[in-house]
Amino acid sequence: MTATSTTNATTPPGGGAPPEPGGVVPRRSPIRLLPPGFLPPGLLFALPFLLLFAAFLVWPLVQGLWMSFTDIALTGRGGDFVGTANYAEALADAEMWRTVGHTLLFTLISTVPLVVVALVMALLVYTGLPGQWVWRLAFFAPYLLPVGVVALLWLWLYQPDLGLWNQLLTALGLDRVDWLSDQSVALWSIALTTLWWTVGFNFLLFLAALQAVPDHLYEAAAIDGAGAWRRLWSVTLPQLRRITGVVTVLQVLASLKVFDQVYLLTKGGPNGATRPVLEYMYDVGFTGYRLGYASAISYVFFAIVIAVSVAQLAFVPRKES
């Protein structure tokens, strides 16, 4: 009854099921040449996805693995099987390990503030203080900017003489900072930009989780005489343990993949001090033309991602029930 009315209401004019491939009815299959059940309707539904999945995920994954065992060049030359030579070279490549180090350091110094600041923002906004619309716009808006915009803005903010940050520091009587040209500072500057750019995403995840905390927990705690701080520490934060684990895992995976903002802010410089492993892969493959070796590096990177993910699973509290 309900179903029928829904059907009538939503079938577009011209009605009826269109003769798309998925529309094949299981029993009376028009594809009579094929044995019954050869292409079950379920498979037909999954087929468009499976074809694209095979063509643009599985096949490239296999092809990339194969390429990592060859000396193929961007020009198409080469392609001879070289065994594990690329991997041997990668594992002995000091520059690769240096860039892996940058990636791991960036992951550490970006993940901690990206989780903590997002949590603080969400707690503050969740208090229901007036101005909700403004707070959420301010914290989340940067996440919607294309990385090209982010890079232009922050190159200008970090500009040594005219940039806003150094102007403010000078106005306060402090020393200027070489944000992007000082080797010991540049990676931190990139982490700061990343914090500004993407914290809004984590903020929204925390905010959604806070709204799911049942009010009666607070009420019970209040009746028991728990003060505001007490309620924060013994009701709110324990309830957020699982979401904090999830956000941290997602953030670590995202930070490990850092490339865009580094490439656009410093090109990996100064003196390669900020070059992440993905940029090294890009440089080797698309600037140095060594696609085979670049593939090997990307599989080493993949192995690191998997290792970190597996290690993290041990720390994420399981979902109750």
Next chain:
Amino acid sequence: MAVQTGFPAPAGARSAAPGRRRAEAGRGGGRLIIGESRLARRLALGALAVMSLAWLLPLLWAVVTSFKTDADASSADHWVLPPEGWTATSYRTVLEQGDVLLWMFNSLVIAAAVTVITLVVSAMAGYAFSRTVFKGRKQLFAVTVASILVPGQLLIVPWFQQMLTLGLVDTYAAVILPQVVAPIMVYILKKFFDGIPRELEEAARIDGAGHWRVFRSIVLPLSRPMLAAVGIFVFIGAWNNFLWPFIVTSDPSLMTLPVGLTSVKNAYGVQYAQTMASAVLGALPLLVVFMLFQRHIVKSVATTGLGGQ
């Protein structure tokens, strides 16, 4: 109106009404966190004000710079108030060159195509995994879920090889195709379809409706909020995607917004006002959309970001 609701509807709320009700409850919880102390409320308000100002400052500064003359923008002595006054010349110059509008057009075409194809293909696959029976279904779904871990960057090199072989380098298709494979979206939609009660479609089945009919007329209409959430998320991702379009296109007329903007810096040299005008124009489309549909976007990110929980 929807925009001014205090809170995003919690994940899973199907319609505005329960969402709003729960949000009110949430506000109560929020008060309980902070307590009734006036001092605590003032401190929290102060912290919020300072943090949002800090977060808005880069954008505001870009806007301020973009309305200066290039000479004023490059003057260290008058960094707040420009002696030559405010002007929109930079915007005129940037728009007359037409590049930014072209990049927006390219981004729109590509992001729209990616979103539509991803939604259609993933919803059909989600339905297949949730509602139909065929040999190998469980194994295929397991492979799909496992592949969520594969970072797209890993595939950049083989994708490029593939596009060279197919002769698709420097085409829209090359930018679009690899982006429409979204195992995470298949997983999210499958889980959502699992939650739709089967009684609804059983009636239709008795009336002789096939899978396609059930999918189109029952499952899809009931999944509209989730489809919207997934669609918004995919669109934002495709609109802002940088690395792949950057690698697979070199023709300036195919540049997307994120790629095109990176060429601005080199083209204008030290003309900061024009550079900032381009950045502001590049930021506008999604920001405007966000202000119009804040509630939906907030909900989409919260739901999809957590894998549909």
